[in-house]
Every structure is written in C-alpha cells, then in structure tokens.
Amino acid sequence: MGHIIEAAALRRAFGGHPAVDGLDLEVAAGEVFGLLGPNGAGKTTTIRMLATLLPPGSGTARVCGFDVVRAAGEVRRRIGYVMQNVSPMGYYLLTGREKAEIEASLYHVPRRQVKARVAEALDLVGLAAHADRLVQEYSGGMQKRLDLACGLLHRPELLILDEPTLGLDVQSRHRVWDHVRDLSGEGTTVLLATNYMDEADRLCDRLTIIDHGRRVAGGTPAALKDELGVTSLDEVFLRHTGRALREETV
Amino acid sequence: MWPQEVLALSRRWLLVTLRERLNLLFSVLQPAVWLVFFAGAMGGAVDSRVVGTGDYIAFAVPGVIAFTVVGNGVTAAMPLLFDKETGYLDKLLSMPIRRSSLIVSRFVFQTVMNAAQVLVILLVALALGVRPASGAAGVLVILVATGLLTLALTAAAMALACAVPSHGTFFAITGFASLPLLFMSNAFVPLSAMPGWMEAVARVNPLTHAIEAMRLLVLHGWSGGVPASLGVLVLAASLLLVLGSWQFARQTAERIA
Numbered sequence: 001m002g003h004i005i006e007a008a009a010l011r012r013a014f015g016g017h018p019a020v021d022g023l024d025l026e027v028a029a030g031e032v033f034g035l036l037g038p039n040g041a042g043k044t045t046t047i048r049m050l051a052t053l054l055p056p057g058s059g060t061a062r063v064c065g066f067d068v069v070r071a072a073g074e075v076r077r078r079i080g081y082v083m084q085n086v087s088p089m090g091y092y093l094l095t096g097r098e099k100a101e102i103e104a105s106l107y108h109v110p111r112r113q114v115k116a117r118v119a120e121a122l123d124l125v126g127l128a129a130h131a132d133r134l135v136q137e138y139s140g141g142m143q144k145r146l147d148l149a150c151g152l153l154h155r156p157e158l159l160i161l162d163e164p165t166l167g168l169d170v171q172s173r174h175r176v177w178d179h180v181r182d183l184s185g186e187g188t189t190v191l192l193a194t195n196y197m198d199e200a201d202r203l204c205d206r207l208t209i210i211d212h213g214r215r216v217a218g219g220t221p222a223a224l225k226d227e228l229g230v231t232s233l234d235e236v237f238l239r240h241t242g243r244a245l246r247e248e249t250v
Numbered sequence: 251m252w253p254q255e256v257l258a259l260s261r262r263w264l265l266v267t268l269r270e271r272l273n274l275l276f277s278v279l280q281p282a283v284w285l286v287f288f289a290g291a292m293g294g295a296v297d298s299r300v301v302g303t304g305d306y307i308a309f310a311v312p313g314v315i316a317f318t319v320v321g322n323g324v325t326a327a328m329p330l331l332f333d334k335e336t337g338y339l340d341k342l343l344s345m346p347i348r349r350s351s352l353i354v355s356r357f358v359f360q361t362v363m364n365a366a367q368v369l370v371i372l373l374v375a376l377a378l379g380v381r382p383a384s385g386a387a388g389v390l391v392i393l394v395a396t397g398l399l400t401l402a403l404t405a406a407a408m409a410l411a412c413a414v415p416s417h418g419t420f421f422a423i424t425g426f427a428s429l430p431l432l433f434m435s436n437a438f439v440p441l442s443a444m445p446g447w448m449e450a451v452a453r454v455n456p457l458t459h460a461i462e463a464m465r466l467l468v469l470h471g472w473s474g475g476v477p478a479s480l481g482v483l484v485l486a487a488s489l490l491l492v493l494g495s496w497q498f499a500r501q502t503a504e505r506i507a
Contacts (some may be wrong), residue, residue, distance in 0.1 A: 051344045076346040084345075087336035090329065094262065094267040105258035106345045108251055134269075 002065070004029050004158050004189040005050060010044055011058035011213075019045040021213030024060070027191060027206075029157075032184045034200040034207030035193040036237060038246045043193045044084065047162055050191070056120045064157050069104050077108075080151030084162040084193075088143050092136035096127055099135060100153060107154035123147040124178060141172030148179060158189045159220040165199060177203060197233040209240050216240045255347045257356035261331065267363070267387040280321070282374045284314045290378070292438070300443050303469055312392075312436030312464035315368055319396060320431060322367070323403030324424045326360040327411040329421055334411070334501075349502055350388060352474065357404055364400045376399045381436050383471040392464050395480060399460040402487040405494035411499035412494075434463050456486035 005027035012020045027033040037043050048054040050063055052072040061068045064078040073236045075169055100118040109117050122131050125145040127147040130138070138146065144164065151159055163182070165173040184190055194200055200207055201221045208218040217224060219241045224236045267274055285307060293306030301309050328350070333339035342352060372382070372389060382388045412468065414420045434448055435457035441449045452458050463479035466472075 032495045048340075053340055053344055076344060079344070081341065081344040083337060083341055086338050086341055089336050090333050091262070091266075093266045097259075098265060102258045102262050103345070105254050106347050107344070108254065108346060111254065244356055 002029065003027060003062075004031075005033075005061070005191065007046075007050070007059065007061040007065055010046065010049060010061055011059050011138075012049060012054065012057040014043075018213050020049070021052075023210065023213065023215060025061075025208065027189060030184065030187055031205045032136045032180065032190040032192060032203050034204035035191060035195075035210065036200055037210040038193075038241050040197070041113065041225045041241075042209055042213045043210065045074045045164060046074060046210070046214075047081075047160055047191070047193055051079060052076055052161055066107050077154070078157045080154065080156035082151040082158045082159070082161045083146050084166060086147070088135050088138075095132050095134055096122060096142075097131040099146065100131075100150050104153040111153055116166075117153055119122055121152045123148075124152065124182075126175060135225055141175075142166055144172065145175065145179075148176065152183070156188065158191065160191045160193075161181060162193045163195065164192070165196065173199070184194045197237055201233045209237060211241045252348060253268040255351035256358060259351060260359045263356065263359040277321075277325075278370055281314050281318045281367065281371045284317065285371065285374055285378065287308065289314070292470055301440055305376050305380065305469075307375065309465065310438055311371065311375045311380055311468055312461040313432075313435075315371055315376045315392070315396060315398060315464060316435065316437055316461050317432050318367055318371065319364055319399045319403055319460075320359055320362055320408070320428055320457070322360060323400070323407045323426070326400075326404045327407035327420070328417075329356070330408055331411040331414075331417050335417060343502055346369065349353075349498065353408060353498060356408070357401060360404050361397050361400050364396055368393060368396050380468065382468045384467040388471070389481075391476065393466055395460050395483065398480065398483045398487050399456065402456050402483070402490045405490040409490070409497040410492040412497040431455065431457060436465075444463045456483060456490075459483045459486070 003026050005025055007023060007025040010020055010023040011018065023042070023067075024044060025046075029179070035043050035046065045054065049056050050061055050068060050155055052068050054074050055069055063075045066074040066078075068075050094102070097118060097221055100122060101114055104114045104118055119128065119131075122128050125148055127142060127149060130142060135143065135146065148161075148164065164180070165176050168176065177199070180190055180192070192200070192203060204221060205217070206220050207224075209216050217236070219227070221233055225231060225233065226237055228235060230239070289307045289310035292310070296306050298304040303309050330339070333342065343349075373494070382392070384391070410423060411420055414423070434451045435455045435459065436452060440453055441458070444452060459479040459480050459482040463476050463483070466479075
C-alpha cells in the first residue's frame, strides 16, 4: 500500500508569523499516526491544510493520492474529519439520528443506504439507544461519539481526529480509543492530533512531534522512548519541546 | 448529488424551525400586529388624496410584506453566522458538497417560509376587508415579487454575515439599517409625499420596486408598471446575489481558525 498522506515542505504563515514552517509528513495506509505538539505548534493548521480547509502557503500535500488544492473534492470524498471544539449549538434541536442522516446525505451516501449506514455508525459508537433524543440532551461524551459516528458515515479511507477525547471522562475516552482501534483494524488510516501522551502511546503506530511548525522528533512510541532511555512519552515530549509555556497563537 | 445536498440542508432548517414553535408562532403573527394596530390606526390620520386610496390597510399590505421579508432576511443569515462562529461551517466545508448548496438551501427554505407568511398576511388583510384588485392570479405574482425580494435581501444579509467579525456586529448593522431601509421606501408613504432627497434614495431602494409591483396588484389590478417594477427587482436581486456569492467565496477560500 502507498501513502495516504504525503506532505512535503508544507508552509503556512498568518500575518508574517509562520504557523507551519516546512513540514514533511508521510503516513502509510492503515496506520494510526499521531500528530503531537504544544499548543500553537501548528497541529490544527496542518490538519486544516490536509482537510482542504486552508490552502498551503507553499509546499505540497497529497491525501489519498490527491492534491489538497487541485483535487480538493476528491480528497473531501475520502476523508472523515472530526473537529475539535465544534459547538453543537447549530444542531441542538436535531436528534442524533437526524444530524447523522443529514450529514450522510451531504457525503452523498446513496439515498436508500442512508438509514442503514446511520444506524450502523450510531450502533458502533454505542448511541443506538439514544439516536432519537435531541443533541441538546447529550452529555459531552455522547456528543463527541456522535461526531465520531458522523465522521464514519461515508466509510472514509482517512479519519482525521483533532483532540477526540478532550474533556471526556475516563469511560468515554476508553470507548473512543476502542473505536479507533476497531477502525484501524478494519483498515482505516487515522491521523490523530492530541495533547494526551497516554492516548498517543496507546493508539499510535508512529507519531511526529512538531514545535514552531517544524518536526522535532518522530518514530514509533517505543523507539522514541528507547532513544532517550525514558519510560514515558510525556518525558520524550518535554525533552523535545522544552518546559516553557506556550502562547496559543493559532 | 446537488439536489440531495440542498434537500438535506433544507431538512436541517425545517426541523430546527418546527421545533422552535414559539419562535415560529410569534414570527408568523408579527406582521398581523402591523396591519391591525399600525395600519388600522394610521388609516384615520392619513389623507386619502396623498396615498391615492381611502383604504390605508390595503395601501399598507405590500409595505408590511416587504418589512416582513427584511426581518426574515436577517433571520435567514443567522445559521451561516452561527455556523461560522461555532466551527460547524468548517465541518460542512470539509465535506464533498458544492459551496453553493449552503446558500441555495437557505434561499429555498426562506422562499417557502416567506411565501407561507405572505399568505397569512393576505388572509389577515382579507379579514380586514382587503380584496386584491388583480384577484388570485395577482396573489401568485405577489408571491413572485416576494420571492425576488427574498433573494435580494437574503443575499445581502448573507454577504454581511460573511463579512463581519462576529454576530454582535451583524446585529448592530442590521438593527440600524432595517428602519432606514423601510422608511426610505414607499412602504407606508407614497414617494410623492417625501422630501426630494428621500424620494431619490427611495427610488434606488429595491424595497420600493417590490412594493410598487405589489401595490399596483392590490389596489389597481394589472398594468405595465408591474413587469417594469419586477424587472428592476430582478436586476437588484442579481446584483446582490453576485455580491453575496463573492463574499461567500472569499469567506470559504481563506479562513483562519
């Protein structure tokens, strides 16, 4: 299998400040690949470029074999993007099932398959019993699992998860991790951006640590720890990115 | 594919609207307040030689319709405004949909909603004794005029929603602009009764042309003025659509989180 993500010398600046500054990324098909970095390191900017929401300033990125700028439509058809911090306010008054059905249609799932595909995705994340409740009644964990289900409706080749367990309780985090492992087992490639090192350690086959928009380290979690002779990924992260607090600029 | 997208998004608007029952009820009743209380009282104070008819309520019906469409235009842009702020717009833009579906679905939904509301206004007017001179066919043309005005004002509101930094600015501008837009039109006063400068402004106000067409149909029946006014309205709607699409394209091409 080839690479699902191939980014070369990717750059993007905002108002003269480089958010992503010459990043190379290669993610193989079927991998769970971690994108780690302190706040403001350029994780979300990188993801937005890969998800066709932000044109790169320079450099190239191909996702599922298609250029993110010239063939954005082909990329969009093949990715599922579970965003960080989307307020559910805009669909509070929809049920989980209605929201998923609407998004399935927007992903061009054939009309006759919409109901079955939605039921399958909601079942996968354990929301089948709550499918007909309004989203405003969902807990934070349920909302996140609904977002995850909505990212799977069109059976994407690449699932992009931006902080998928931010603010979730331990039970919900474990549920999300189980789903990610299941999906990976079925051959879906996962790009996971996270600030939780335990999450990255548990889930990722390989990961890249970025800081100031550049790659500072990368490899398998085990190799990264061995290289420095430490036992936790937290320690690896701090050695590579320092202990100074960051200002969130992006 | 395109109809599937427009239908799916319209379903979202419809479900949310139907679940906000009180919001829906009061929005539908609002124009009746204008007809019953405003036009009902003003009629006694207005010189029939100036407005050209002794039936001020009939004179005011097109104005109330136009004002309702202005208010609904502001409402129409709200989902775009809030999707932008909540981040859901980005989620939608990461999907393989045509950008235009987001806008077109809102036009489709708003046109249907406005048509329903216009029929309610005409029914209230009917109860107050107003009989459109052009009959049932005239009502259809009134709906066409409403549709064109909906297109124009929704496009303008969407363009503004794209351009502003936050919803606070949007509501400050629309709140400020709505009344001059209304008063500098022939909604409640004929152009001939205005000071010269105001009349000049009112003549380039798209509201004036929509109201002119509807007023001819309500008060006098069919005449050449109807297609002429509708023609100007088509032009205004096209210009505002171009502006709206341009703003929306700008909004969606480059966006910082």
